[in-house]
Amino acid sequence: MRIKLFTAALLSLIGVTSVTLAQTKKKAAAKATPRYSLAASITSGLAVYKQYCLTCHQADGGGVQNLNPPLAKTTFVLGDKTKLINIVLKGFNEDVEINGNYYSNAMPAHNFLTDQQVADVLSYVRNNFGNKASGITVAEVKKVRETK
């Protein structure tokens, strides 16, 4: 019992330390293997992107003229996180203008992806193709998925 408590305390201490380390050494965050690493999430996100997104949105995130919207520098990608998470989970089929153009293909719902996969792929998309934005966490995806 005592040993267990001690281990738990030690583990949480390590946890706190690593978070602190990550905060103080922002640039070395990836190397310090903290609990949440945007860099690691982006790396995992690339694999998800290749499997589920690349065919339509293309390797460069530029989409396809008139059919599939680009992911580079659009408010859909860089704006409201809840909306963006919902596009992945529920799909998208609306006639809206995106940077002066319209795109006719319907995006199917990708609710079969795990919270982790959705967080990773969106973090990847928000930090590639010339985009620079905060990552999306598993907790954020989970919250949106639970909101009916």
Added chain:
Amino acid sequence: MRKKSFLYFLPILAIAGLIVFNACTTDNGKTVQGHAAPAGLTIPQGFSASVIAENLGAARHIAISPQGGIYVKLQRAKNGKGILYLKEANGAATVANSFGAYDGTGMVIKNGYLYASSNTDVYRYKLNDKSEVINPEQPETIVTKLLNRRAHNSKSIALDDDGNLYVNIGAYSNICSEFDPDKKGCPILDSAGGIWQFKADKLNQSYAEGVRYATGLRNIVGLDWNKQANQLFVMQHGRDQLHGLFPQYYTEKQSAIYPAECMYALKKGDNAGWPYMYYDQDQNKKILGPEYGGDGKKEADAKYANPVAAYPGHLAPNGLLFYTGTQFPEKYKNGAFIAFHGSWNRAPEPQAGYFVVFQPFKDGKPDGKWEVFAEGFSGSAENTSSGRADHRPCGLAQGSDGSLYVTDDVKGSIYKISYKK
């Protein structure tokens, strides 16, 4: 030193790129010796090409009057004008008039009328003796209220010589999965995924007045009436995502080249089999779709229509024209030109297409291998493989002098290709 040696190799790289470009684009078509024309196109010896108009907007289908007037349908109306009328003089075409406040694709001249389609309706405009539209603001509505569910919404049109109008109503889906989860039969085929026939001169027709002429066609953008066979020919855009949806049966490479983009010579009542089957241009077989129990090898029910010609996957045939002129050499007479808009669903494999193909015909049937007639629309081999094409061929028309006109719906150029004797 490093920089120097790289520069030294540049011309070699460029030449290698050109060779790869020319060799790859034919896929398994016939290779034709060509030459580069000023318009940036490579075309067969004896032909010349020029760009007669630019920056028109997304130029889709095109029709040319006996007097040489050029009508172009814009995919998205620009400043409230979706149809452009251009006059050509001294190698340039300039916009003389514009009208029609709607998006769309279809543009055909027939029996003294200009027919134009939006993504839901077909209109016609009476022409005067100069083949100019008499009343641009008040067309007759021939067909109305066809489905537009965004995907595959081009209502491409063709007319026969017996007073009938044929309209594509594309399936608003890749493979109907979302509408047929239990595989009981795709329910959207009652009102989409086929060609509908209407009267060319009757007003306000819709589904109730039309006939579902042929079904099981995923999406048709290029279509034309063949006078020799007295038959409607259509080019189908084949299904996407074989690998993405069924990685156990298809590699990425297979998914890039299959299924074939098929040419069908339609008879009333034909069923081309979408979404239940697709055509494999290398096995030369109708293959059962993986959504319906197929595995890439099992054959589909023989009842489905056979294509009369098949082309590599995802090249997106957007224009079809039977050449009836006398300007081009004899071999082109009554053959088919096909504008391949170019692929996107081949990713991560290199993209392909963005060219105009010639398909030889004899007695109203394809006869022999297709060949690339005009290429270079994309701008470079790199643009082709990345899919970032500068121009994409879409509509085709035969000029009154027998020249071939090609539209581009990226930058809105019109190309004119002529033969010099």
